[in-house]
Amino acid sequence: MSYLDKEALKVVGTRPIRPDGIDKVIGRASFGADYTMPGMLWGKVKRSPHAHARILKIDVSKALRVPGVRAIVTAADFPNIANEEAFVGEGPMNFRDLSRNCMARDKALYDGHAVAAVAATSNAAAEEAAELIEVEYEVLPHVIDVEAAMAPGAPILHDDMLTQGVEPKPTKPSNVAKKITFTKGDIAKGFAEAEVVIERKYTTKPVHQAYIEPHACVVAVANDGQTTIWSSSQGQFMVRAYCAKLLGVDIANIRAMPAEIGGGFGGKTLVYLEPVAMALSKKSGRPVKLVMNREEVFRGTGPTSGGTIEVKLGAKRSGRIVAAELVLKYQAGAFAGSPVGPGCMCAFAMYDLDNVHITGYDVVSNRPKVAAYRAPGAPISSFGVESCLDELARELGIDPLALREMNAARDGTKTPYGPTLTNVGYLQTVEAARNHPNAKIPLGPNQGRGIASGFWFNIGGESSAAVHVNEDGTVAVVEGNPDIGGSRASMAMMAAEVLGIPYEKVRPVVGDTASIGFTFLTGGSRVTFATGMAVTQAAEKVVEQLKSRAAAIWDISPEAVEWRDGKAFPAGANAGSFEPLSLADIAIKSGRTGGPITAEVSINAQGAGPGFATHICDVEVDRETGHVKILRYTAVQDVGRAIHPSYVEGQIQGGVTQGVGWALNEEYIYDKDGRLENAGFLDYRIPVASDMPMIDAVMVEVPNPRHPFGARGVGEVPIVPPMAAVANAIADAVGARMRDLPMSPPKLRAELDELDPPRMAAE
Amino acid sequence: MSKHHVTTTINGEPTEYLCEGQQTMLDVLRDELGLTGSKEGCSSGDCGACTIIVDGDIVCSCLMLGVEAEGRKITTIEGVAEGDKLHPVQQKFLEHAALQCGFCTPGFIVAAKALLDQNPNPTEEEARYWLAGNLCRCTGYDKILRAVMDAAEVMRAEARR
Structure with missing residues (x-):
């Protein structure tokens, strides 16, 4: 069923x-660190002080x-696992x-790379x-930065890394794990038709998700191998699958029990501690708790790429763009797997462009393995593209919103990465x-x-x-996604x-x-979209059962029963004349009408519906210190349908603030x-x-027709525009074009000094 | 090494405990007393998730030793509500959806309560600077500030009655 008519909704919205x-x-x-077990041991991970070192002896x-x-x-103490690539979710x-x-x-x-771990009382x-x-x-020799890692003669991290995606197939190892390309139209023809060409290079630094809760778990392995894991993660099923694989046991x-999760933003889509605690528990025969401190979180877990x-x-x-070319080089950290793919996919997806050529490189270097971070890859490529569009708008003397409108993706636009867009809310x-x-407030000096x-x-x-009807007419909803x-x-x-x-009669539970x-x-x-769809379908199945139970009580056909406002009614005069039965009326009799009323639905939800956003940022630059103050921020987003508007706004506000930190600090x-x-x-300063x-x-x-209530994912797109929005605002304020993140005070001061060299005091 | 005996008051309850000399107040609360509402986000006084009130002042409990609680009056997040009656800051955090993951929330609520105890009518800017020692990565602070300012108004109205 579809519930797209907003006026008819009583709870949603x-x-x-x-x-x-x-x-x-x-x-x-x-939360993760709040669990304890009788007889529990405390664990500690020993970490490498070196960026790149052979382990000779422990x-x-x-x-x-x-x-x-x-x-x-x-x-x-761990199985030596063969090189085997799987595609899991986003990467x-x-x-x-x-x-x-x-x-x-x-x-x-x-x-910060883990080399050993200990458990003690x-x-x-x-x-x-x-x-x-x-x-020992x-x-x-080590290499930190992406272009240095790609240079000839760079220290090689993995002797068996032969770059994928290049012809002929390389014979010598390099730090480039993969090269990917996306092509649409004829890029050379496009540039030949161009009247203005603008070419720029931008750089970003790795940034951490900086969830306030450090990673934590308690793992208990019984003598027969039965294992219970309490941990804070973005997916208990992910923890279960990865631990089974890494320890070589059956799922x-x-x-795996989901603890409350103290923030993740993608950073808790991997395991770090759970397999280690599991190995320690197996070896000691006792439950083991492992908790990271903040330093370990920064050194040992994945930020996103620079x-x-x-x-x-x-x-x-x-202002019509006729050619767009992009080269992305993303740090993967110590192992292949940067989000350069989504970086390529998202960079131009807001625009209807005929000639596009995108190249991406996934590059390893001696940094922590990157983890997903909110719209993985997209904020990085978009910082470049959206800054460059602003430079183009200035060059052409066109309003930046008008430039975007002129080139906007619409229903039917084919994206450079393949899919054709439908129900696009970008222009809106x-x-x-x-x-x-906000777009009209006058600006000062x-x-x-x-x-x-x-x-x-x-x-x-x-x-x-799963939706379970309780005997008193209240309802339990069990779902499989940690509530973040x-x-x-x-x-x-x-x-x-x-x-x-x-709403108060429904109690939702995150199941293990x-x-x-x-x-x-x-x-x-994906949660509100995909798991929301499963919840909706399970509730619909329950409604079907409620109708048939009412039909049994009335001794009429189930087709002659209709469900509205939480009650069963005879569908019309022909169905007979009966007093409506509420959900509670039916629930209390369920034992006599066929047993408990319950439904579980498992789906593979398709048609998520893309998210688009347009942001306005107003800044004030302190010319003396180079400090940038965010004066105002307006973030417009197509959310499909907001199920709980406050939490949708919260996603937008949180994403923007993370983006501001990425931009400035x-x-x-x-x-x-x-x-x-x-x-x-103290030194990695989040806003x-x-x-x-x-x-x-x-x-x-702009409702997503593939979801019963029209929902789209909302959590990730708000972190995509802010870095360019801030950079474009700084350019507008003081004429300084900042192409290297973060736009910290010393860098902005240096840029301002270059534009307007300070006179020496002696002059 | 023998443990230290500490006599203190926590959330109005006379409390005694034994602790090691190097144990922080946060460790004592979480590991010895089972008060896990105070959270460890950094153990360096930068995030504020472990904020408690000691004799009226806010303190990062990760920067205080357990032995320093001797003779003090301490309030933790577990002591902010009165029985089942939520403090206005707690109620407004719920109404304004001022938490997403909820991990920083105890620290924010304790810090905001201390602010409003000292200054019942803060400006938004005063509240922002007061809460600048508490990190939140989820909300962008917007709804937290709205909740705190709204709670201040409720408390002023209650005080007038």
């Missing part, structure tokens, strides 16, 4: 309090003598690499023992931005306004949900809407891997030996409350 809210405001919610004899130590594991996954990322084998590939004993594990290294032997973005645009003087976002009061757009394709995928930002509320709302009962069917992880902006800083110098929140204004989240609703 309202703003109720989230069902798990009270636990989270009184400190009762249990001597654990001193560490084993620390009182309380019960087990120490190294790579020798490639090579289990050999994942295994070696969790525990280095033969070589440590970055500062106290945290202090574990820490002391970890210090005493002696690792042969330090190797049936593992039950990259270089080379953009060449050819346009007519009218441009229009809403143009009409927003050193103030500027920047515009940028963004695209994210969104995903669907495998989801399961209020999705329990959306699930309960969709179920309540279908069933016709109050033994309590609900397989559900792909919380990511790709955040970066990984390495010393000459390849050691991370700013592995803490704080006093850095930000209120953020106006403007929701445009």
Whole structure:
């Protein structure tokens, strides 16, 4: 069924309090590190201090003598997994690499790479023992930056890495894991027709998801191998599958329990600690808790890539773009798998372009293996493309919104990466931005306004949900996705809407891997879309059962019963005359009419519906310090249909703020030996409350017809435009074009000095 | 090494515990007393997820030793509500959807309560600077500020009655 008529909705579109809210405001919610078990040991991971080193020997004899130590594991305690690539959700996954990322084998590939781990009866004993594990290294030359890693003679990380996607097939190893290309039309012909050509290079630094909750888990392996994992992750089924693979056990032997998750943004779509805790628990025979500290999170877990973005645009003087060329080089970290693919896909997807050529390189270097981060890859390429469009707009003297409108993707536009777009809300976002009061507020000296757009394709995928009618007419909804930002509320709302009962009567629960069917992880902006679809279908099946139970009670045909406002009614005069039966009336009699009323639905949801956004950012530049203040921020987004508008706004506001941090402050800083110098929140500075204004989240609703309520994914696209929006605003304010992120005060000061050289005091 | 005996008051309850000299107040709360509402996000005083109130002032409990609680009055997130009656800051966090993952929420609520105890009528800018020691990666702070400002208004109205 479809519920696209907004006026008819009673629950969807309202703003109720989230069902798990009270636990989270009184400190009762249990996150990863809040679990304990009787007899539990504390674990600690030993990490490499070298960016690139051969592991010659690991001597654990001193560490084993620390009182309380019960087990120490190294790579020798894990199966040596063969090179095997699988595609998991948003990106490639090579289990050999994942295994070696969790525990280095033969070589440590970055500062912070795990090389051993210990479990002991106290945290202090574990820490002391970890210090005493002696690792003998042969330090190797290292390489940190992407272009240096691609240069001839660069230190090679993996002797068997032969670049994929180039002809002829290479015979010598390199740090380029893969080259990909997307082509549409004839790029040479396009540039030949161009009246203006603009060619620029931009660079970005790796940034961390910086979820406030560090990774944490408790793992208990019983004598018969039955394993229970409590952990904070973006997917309990992901944890189960990856641990089974990395430890070489059957999936049936593992039950993964989802803890509350303290932020992820893609960074918890991998495992780091769980397989290690599992190996320690197996070896010690005791439950083991592993918790990272913040330094370990920065050094040992994946940020997203830094990259270089080379953009060449050819346009007519009218502003119509006739050729667009892009070269992306993304850091993958120590193992292949940067998000350069989605970076390529999203870069020009807002535009209807005839001639496009995109090349992407996935490049390894001695940094932590990158992990997904909110619209993985898209913010990087879009920073370049949307900045370059702004440069083009200035060159042509065309309003940046008008330039985007002129080239906008519409229904039927074929994207450079293949699909043809339908139900596109992009122009609506441009229009809403143009009409927003923010677009007209006069600007003062050193103030500027920047515009940028963004695209994210969104995903669907495998989801399961169960709806159980309780004896008293209340309802339990069980779903398989960890609730990372209020999705329990959306699930309960969709179920309540279908069933016709109050939201408060529905209790949503995130099930463990033994309590609900397989559900792909919380990511790709898929939960409200895909799992919401499963919840809706399960609730519809329950309605069918309720109708047939009412029919049985009335002794009429089920087709003669209709369901509305939470009650069964005879469908018409011919059906007979009966008092309506509420869900509670039917529930209490369910034992006598066929047993419990329940339905579970498992689907592979397709048709996620892409997300588009257009942002307006107003800044003020302090010429003396180079500091940029965000004065105003308006983020317009096509959200399809907002199920719970407050949590949709929250996704937009949060994504924008992360983007502002990426634009202005955040970066990984390495010393000459390849050691991370700013592995803490003091030196890796994410935005704080006093850095930000209120953020106006403007929701445009172009319903997605593939979802029963019209929902689109909303979580990722808001981080795509901000970096260019800020850069474009700075250019507008002071004429400085910042092409290297972050646009930190010293860099902006240097740029301003170049534009307007300071006079020496002596003059 | 023998443990230290500490006598203190936590959330109005007289409390005694034994702790190691190097144990932080956060470790004591979480690992010895089972008060896991205070969270560890950084253990360096940068994120504020472990914020508690000690004799009226906000403190990152990861920067305080357990032995320093001797004779003090401490409030943690578990002591902000009165029984089943939520503090206005807690209620407004729910109404404004001022939490997404909820991990930083205890620290924000404790810090905001301390702000409003000291300054019942803060400007938005004052509230933003007061809360600048608490990191939130999910919300962009917008709804948190709205919740705090709204709670301040409710508390002022309650005080007038």
